[in-house]
Amino acid sequence: MKLILLAFSCVLFVFSCNTNDKKIIDTKIVEASVDTIIQDTIIQLKNPHLSITKDFVLGKFDYKNDTTFVKVDTKHSLKVVYLQNEVYKVFLDMVDSAKVAGVELKIVSGTRNFKEQKAIWERKWKKYNTLEPLQRALKILEYSSMPSSSRHHWGTDIDLNSLNNSYFNSGKGLRVYEWLITHANDFGFYQVYTEKDNNRTGYNLEKWHWSYLPFANKYLEFYNKRIINDDINGFDGFEQAQKVKIIKDYVNGISKKAKDYK
Numbered sequence: 333m334k335l336i337l338l339a340f341s342c343v344l345f346v347f348s349c350n351t352n353d354k355k356i357i358d359t360k361i362v363e364a365s366v367d368t369i370i371q372d373t374i375i376q377l378k379n380p381h382l383s384i385t386k387d388f389v390l391g392k393f394d395y396k397n398d399t400t401f402v403k404v405d406t407k408h409s410l411k412v413v414y415l416q417n418e419v420y421k422v423f424l425d426m427v428d429s430a431k432v433a434g435v436e437l438k439i440v441s442g443t444r445n446f447k448e449q450k451a452i453w454e455r456k457w458k459k460y461n462t463l464e465p466l467q468r469a470l471k472i473l474e475y476s477s478m479p480s481s482s483r484h485h486w487g488t489d490i491d492l493n494s495l496n497n498s499y500f501n502s503g504k505g506l507r508v509y510e511w512l513i514t515h516a517n518d519f520g521f522y523q524v525y526t527e528k529d530n531n532r533t534g535y536n537l538e539k540w541h542w543s544y545l546p547f548a549n550k551y552l553e554f555y556n557k558r559i560i561n562d563d564i565n566g567f568d569g570f571e572q573a574q575k576v577k578i579i580k581d582y583v584n585g586i587s588k589k590a591k592d593y594k
């Protein structure tokens with residue numbers, strides 16, 4: 333009897349090790365790295381080693397020439413998009429799973445670095461030039477990030493299918509959203525800009541923005557330990573960063589579920 337039980341345990345052990353083993357290994361290495369080397373400027377993550385530095389979380393790097401980033405196949409995107417390799421692999425698993433359910437996922441936007449975010453921000457800064465500086469910043473911040481404060485810098489966040497909440501309220505868009513709400517978390521993707529309940533601050537509701545939390549939460553942890561308002565500069569209106577509480581209310585203005593993610 334003992335032998336039978338032992339054999340059964342071994343089978344269970346082997347089975348559990350094979351299930352999603354890649355994702356588990358990645359997450360464990362990320363955790364170990366952040367805990368043990370958080371005092372240093374550079375944190376090494378998994379293979380191929382991606383360094384977390386202040387410049388990385390602030391978007392000041394060239395993802396197009398970074399071997400840990402990859403160009404998304406155009407059949408999965410509506411424009412040229414780059415993501416972190418590992419994030420893309422998991423995204424492709426999610427695409428396959430959604431496809432079985434008749435749902436098509438297309439990336440509208442992925443990684444954006446400081447320069448690209450600065451272009452978006454300054455275009456809007458000019459557009460709202462009749463407003464006082466603080467109101468001008470708050471208006472842009474309804475849906476767009478200040479450079480150096482965007483999760484899109486990290487290669488972990490994607491905008492899916494449409495940049496209009498109304499698209500997801502009926503028909504095909506509703507089916508996409510319902511599928512994502514039900515299944516995306518199983519792949520590590522979470523909607524971070526939910527309704528502003530549970531005292532969520534910051535950006536308005538974005539049904540299209542999904543974040544790969546196994547990595548993104550580690551970057552946020554690093555960000556909160558190492559980045560201060562003075563690190564956010566180099567664009568029109570950067571002086572408003574402190575007044576709008578960019579780090580407290582926006583960088584950390586994510587859903588409770590995302591904050592609680594471990």
Ligand SMILES: [Zn+2]
Binds near residue numbers: 441484
């Ligand atoms: Zn987004």
